[in-house]
Every structure is written in C-alpha cells, then in structure tokens.
Amino acid sequence: MAAPSTRRPGFSRRAQYGLFLGYVLAVAGVLFSVLLLLIAIVDPAGFNALKGAALDITRPISSGSRSVVTSIENVGTSIGDYFRAGSQNAELKRRLAESRRRLIQAKATELENKRLKALLGLTQETPDEVALAQIVGSSFDSPRRLGTLSVGASSGVRPGQPVRAAEGLIGRVLETGRWASRVLLISDGASNVPVRLVRDGTAAIATGRGDGTLELKTLEVGKNPFRRGDILTTSGVGGIFPPNIPVGVVVKIEGDRTVARPLADPSAIDHAVVLNIYQPLADAPLSPQSETSLKGAGQ
Amino acid sequence: MSRIAGSSRDVAILGMRRQAVPVLSTFAASLVDLLPIVVSWTIVPDFAFLVLIAWRLLRPEIWQAHMALPLGLFNDLIAGHPIGQSMAIWTMTFLILDLVDSRVGWRDYWMDWLFASLAILFNGLGAWYIARLMGSVTPLGLLAPQIALSIFAYPIVARLVIGLDRWRLSR
Numbered sequence: 001m002a003a004p005s006t007r008r009p010g011f012s013r014r015a016q017y018g019l020f021l022g023y024v025l026a027v028a029g030v031l032f033s034v035l036l037l038l039i040a041i042v043d044p045a046g047f048n049a050l051k052g053a054a055l056d057i058t059r060p061i062s063s064g065s066r067s068v069v070t071s072i073e074n075v076g077t078s079i080g081d082y083f084r085a086g087s088q089n090a091e092l093k094r095r096l097a098e099s100r101r102r103l104i105q106a107k108a109t110e111l112e113n114k115r116l117k118a119l120l121g122l123t124q125e126t127p128d129e130v131a132l133a134q135i136v137g138s139s140f141d142s143p144r145r146l147g148t149l150s151v152g153a154s155s156g157v158r159p160g161q162p163v164r165a166a167e168g169l170i171g172r173v174l175e176t177g178r179w180a181s182r183v184l185l186i187s188d189g190a191s192n193v194p195v196r197l198v199r200d201g202t203a204a205i206a207t208g209r210g211d212g213t214l215e216l217k218t219l220e221v222g223k224n225p226f227r228r229g230d231i232l233t234t235s236g237v238g239g240i241f242p243p244n245i246p247v248g249v250v251v252k253i254e255g256d257r258t259v260a261r262p263l264a265d266p267s268a269i270d271h272a273v274v275l276n277i278y279q280p281l282a283d284a285p286l287s288p289q290s291e292t293s294l295k296g297a298g299q
Numbered sequence: 300m301s302r303i304a305g306s307s308r309d310v311a312i313l314g315m316r317r318q319a320v321p322v323l324s325t326f327a328a329s330l331v332d333l334l335p336i337v338v339s340w341t342i343v344p345d346f347a348f349l350v351l352i353a354w355r356l357l358r359p360e361i362w363q364a365h366m367a368l369p370l371g372l373f374n375d376l377i378a379g380h381p382i383g384q385s386m387a388i389w390t391m392t393f394l395i396l397d398l399v400d401s402r403v404g405w406r407d408y409w410m411d412w413l414f415a416s417l418a419i420l421f422n423g424l425g426a427w428y429i430a431r432l433m434g435s436v437t438p439l440g441l442l443a444p445q446i447a448l449s450i451f452a453y454p455i456v457a458r459l460v461i462g463l464d465r466w467r468l469s470r
Contacts, residue, residue, distance in 0.1 A: 019363070023394075026364035030390045033368070036383030041432050047382050054376035062333045138337040139379055141345040141445070143430045143437055146379055147337065175379075182379055187339055189435030210437030212339025267337035 045159055045175070052177035055148070059180040062136040062148060101167065101246065107198045108233050108244040115201075130274040131155040133163075135170075135266050136180075143210055145188035147171065147266050151274065152179045160240065162275045168246035168263035169193065169234060170272050183272075186247065186262055187212050195247050196235035197225065203235055206247055206260060214248050216258040226250045226258045239282025242275060304470070313470070320467040321354045321361055324460070325370050332378040341441055344449035345422060346456065347374045351389060352396075352418050353453070353460040356411045359400055364393040380426070381433060388425040392418050412453060419449045 010016075039046050133155075137148035151157050153176045163170040163183050171185040184191050187208040195206045195216070202225045206214040216232070218225060230250040236243030248260035304310045328350040336343065351370060355362065371385035378385075399414060406414070423442045430437070 022363035022365055023397075026368070026390050026394055029365050029368040030387050030394075033371070033383035033387035033390070037381055037387065037429060037432075040381035040383065044381075044433065050382065051376065051379070055379075058330075058333050058377060061330070062335055135337060137333060137335050139332070140336050140338045140343045141332065141341070142378065142380060143341050143427045143441060144380075144433075144435055145339065148379070185339075189430065189437040190433060208435075208437075210341070210435065210441050265339070267339065 048159070048175050051175050051182075052152070052180075055175065055177035055180040055182060056152065059136070059148075059150065059177070062180075097167070104198060104231050104233065104246045105244070107231070108246075111196075111198065111201055112244060128276045130161060130276055131157055133157075133272050133274060135183075135269065135272055138185075138266065143189075145185040145191075145208060145210060145212075146174065147183040147185050149173075149181045149183055149272065149274070150179075152177045152181045154178045155274075157181050157274050161277055162241045162245075163272050164245050164275060165264040165269040165272045167265070167269060168248070169241065170264050170266060170269075172240070173274065185266055187214060193241060193247060194235045194237040195232040196243075198231045198233055199227075200225070203237065204232070206232065209259070212262070213251070214260040214262060216250070216260055224253060224256060224258060226253060228253060231263075232260060236278060239279035240277055242278040317467055318361075320463055321358070322370070324463055325350050325354065326373055329370075329374040329377045332374075341445045342448060344445060344452045345426075346452075347378075347385075348389070348419070348422050349415075349449060349453055349456040350460060352392065352415050353457040354464075355393060355396055356406070356415060357457070357460055357464060359396075362393070364390060364397055367393045381429060384426060384429050388422055391425075392421060395421075411457070412450075415453045415457075416450045419446055419453065423449070 131151040133149040133151040135147050136150045139146040147170070149157070149163065157173055157176050159173050159176055161173045163173060169186055171183045171188070171191060173181050174184045175182040185208070186193055186206065187210065189208050189210045191208040193206045193214075195204050196202065197204065202218060202220070204216045204218045206216055209215050216226060228250055232247045232249070234241040234243055234245045234247055246263045248262045250258060251261045252259040304313060325347060329347040331346045347370075351367070367389035368386050371387070371389040372382070374380070374385040374389075375382050396414065396418070403410070423446045427437070427439065427442055
C-alpha cells in the first residue's frame with residue numbers, strides 16, 4: 001500500500017507531539033535494552049529471579065505438551081522401523097548402545113583404577129544426584145543451545161550443577177526457577193567441558209560449536225592424538241563435572257580440527273539427572289582475603 | 300453479532316478486538332518457543348519476529364516504534380534470550396522500517412518480501428552477535444538454514460496475518 005506522502009499526521013499539534021514522543025521513547029527504549037544486555041553480559045545470573053519466574057509460569061505448557069509430542073515421536077519412530085523391517089533392528093541398536101555404554105564405563109573404570117593407585121586417597125567426591133528431570137524444551141530458534149528442565153530450585157537445583165543422562169553428559173544448569181530450570185547444553189558455543197580420551201587418557205577441552213557437535217582442543221602441539229571412533233569422558237578437572245561421564249565420540253578429523261558428536265542426544269533422551277557440583281569449592285567465590293591479595297598482585 | 304453494532308457495548312468489543320488482535324497474535328507466536336521441540340541446529344524460524352514484521356509491513360499505522368519494547372520483553376522472557384535482545388533488535392527494526400516507509404513511496408508484495416528478508420537477516424545477525432558477546436562463539440554459517448527457512452516462511456505467516464487482519468476489521 002502507499003505510504004502517506006508526508007510523515008506529519010495532520011495539523012493537530014497533539015498528534016505531532018505524540019509521534020515525536022513515540023520516537024523519543026523508542027530510541028530511549030533501544031538504549032535501555034542495550035544497557036540491559038550489557039548487564040546480562042557482565043553478570044549472566046543477574047536477572048535470574050525474573051527469568052526464573054518466567055520459566056515457572058510457562059512450565060505447565062511445555063511439560064504438558066511433552067507427553068503428546070513424545071508419543072507422536074514414538075509413532076513416527078515405529079513407522080520408520082517398520083519400513084526398515086526394523087523391530088529387530090531397534091532391539092539390536094538398543095543392545096549395542098547398552099553394551100557400548102558398559103564398555104565405556106569399564107574402560108573408564110580401568111583408567112580410574114590406574115590413576116587412583118597412583119594418587120591414593122586424594123579425591124574428594126560428591127557424586128550425589130540432586131533431582132531427576134525431563135527435558136521439556138529447547139531454544140530452537142536462537143543460536144544458543146539451551147534446554148529447559150522440568151525441575152527447579154524447589155528440588156534443590158542450583159545454577160552451575162552438571163546434568164547428565166544415562167547415555168552421557170547433557171550440560172550445566174544456567175538459570176533456575178522454582179519448578180523449572182534452563183540448561184546450557186554441551187553443544188552450546190559457550191560450553192567448555194574438560195574431557196579425557198578413554199584410550200590413553202589424553203586431556204582435552206570439548207567446546208560446543210552450536211550445531212550439535214563439539215570441537216576438541218588439546219594442549220599438545222603438532223600431532224593430533226585423536227582417531228575416528230575415539231570415546232571421550234569427563235576428566236573431573238576443574239571440579240565442576242564429575243569424572244568418567246561419557247561425553248562424545250570423535251566423528252571427523254580435519255588436520256588440527258577434531259569434531260566429536262555428543263553421546264547423549266537431548267532430543268532423544270527421556271530423563272536427565274541433575275548432579276551435585278563435583279568439588280563444591282570449585283564453584284565457590286574466592287574468599288575476601290584472596291580477592292584482595294589478587295587485586296594487590298594485579299597492581 | 301449483526302453487521303451493524305447495536306449498542307455501545309458492541310462498539311467497545313469491536314474496538315478492543317481491533318487493538319488486541321495484533322498484540323495477542325504476536326504473544327501467541329512467542330509462545331511457540333514453549334513447544335517441546337528439542338533440536339541441536341538453529342533451523343526453526345523465529346515465528347514471533349515473523350508475525351511482528353508481517354503486522355508492521357501490512358499495517359504501518361497500528362503500532363508506533365516503541366510498541367516493540369513490551370512485545371520484545373515478552374519474547375525474551377519466554378524464549379530465554381538475554382533480557383534486552385528482542386527489545387533492542389525489534390525496536391531498531393521498527394525504526395528502520397519507519398525510515399524505509401518515508402523513503403519508499405509504494406510497496407508491493409515483492410518489496411514487502413524483500414524488506415522482510417532484510418529484517419530477518421538483521422534479526423538473525425543480531426542474535427548471533429549477542430550470543431557471541433555472551434561467550435558463545437559459533438561460525439556464522441550456522442545461521443544460514445534458519446534464515447533461509449524464515450525467508451520462505453514469511454509469505455505463509457503474512458497470509459495468516461492478513462486473515463487475522465480481515466477478521467479483526469470485519470463487522
């Protein structure tokens with residue numbers, strides 16, 4: 001349609017001032033939003049109360065529709081299986097996944113044993129489960145990879161806690177409401193997980209790439225220590241994630257770049273477990289003394 | 300209800316419907332984010348933004364630019380974006396479209412689609428850049444499927460909005 005030939009809304013002073021005030025308000029609003037964004041960048045947990053409340057209010061919608069979608073997905077899967085002559089196939093896949101999990105666990109335990117023999121009684125572990133949850137949603141229209149969990153602060157969930165499924169690591173709690181919380185998935189670009197190669201214990205960092213895969217970075221220079229099909233588990237370094245949770249499998253190697261696929265697919269798993277922070281001190285703020293001494297060192 | 304409003308109550312209801320339908324339909328599109336879809340790619344279009352620009356391009360007169368602030372805040376809270384992201388991007392889009400309207404005399408279907416595509420690109424890049432500032436460094440190509448799908452979804456969303464607009468103004 002044609003735009004009016006002049007931007008003036010007529011001869012009414014009131015309407016003209018109204019239009020002008022509207023623009024002033026809009027520009028001020030943009031500046032205010034940018035300020036809010038800056039606060040969010042400096043202190044990501046800053047608006048936890050507000051965002052948690054929004055999570056709580058919307059939880060009934062997402063968790064209510066979850067069961068419907070799950071059954072629809074199941075129907076879809078079953079039809080697919082039929083066409084691939086696959087009830088048998090599905091059963092075999094299930095067994096394979098099960099045995100692969102056991103194999104990973106066994107390998108990890110073996111390595112753990114070796115390590116523990118070396119440093120006897122130096123670990124401080126709190127492998128307790130905090131809550132059992134369902135993944136009821138995700139940020140599917142944003143470049144971030146966030147998931148929504150159906151449990152919140154009322155079940156003891158706190159920001160920073162690791163989340164895993166039977167298949168492997170899912171991510172870390174980012175924000176909590178009373179009955180729902182948001183998880184930073186390991187495939188998000190802001191997620192860094194210290195991992196270890198199960199085969200020989202090489203340490204690496206698994207960083208998300210935003211498209212459902214992980215990129216592996218080692219400290220070693222020169223030779224790429226990874227091979228296709230290598231399994232990675234958490235190493236426990238950093239004190240946030242407990243060790244020996246399966247993380248991913250290496251799928252692609254391009255020179256120095258190594259790409260892995262997470263073993264736990266957030267869209268396929270039914271239940272996730274929220275864990276305690278492995279070594280609670282790792283996530284605690286520094287004491288005032290060390291804070292001041294650090295500042296002193298910086299000057 | 301008959302075609303002619305019989306009482307002042309009827310007039311009030313019609314007036315409310317006229318004002319509320321655009322706002323409520325944008326809120327409803329924000330609520331799409333609550334569907335339990337879990338995908339590990341950025342591929343699903345941002346429907347709230349599509350509905351918003353469809354209304355803006357179809358009826359430039361119903362909203363002033365600052366109307367995008369409350370709509371954006373609602374979307375940020377529902378979708379879990381950092382607060383201020385949609386508020387800033389949507390309001391800037393409205394301001395830019397106001398400028399465009401003052402320069403371009405006549406918009407037809409293809410022009411609308413072109414401006415909608417540019418707005419979609421702006422929205423995607425803005426979200427990507429804010430994510431980057433927040434520590435999530437991802438390749439820019441990650442956005443391509445979502446932006447392409449959004450551009451092709453726009454005519455469909457615009458159709459829906461035109462239908463709603465007819466109902467909104469009908470008697």
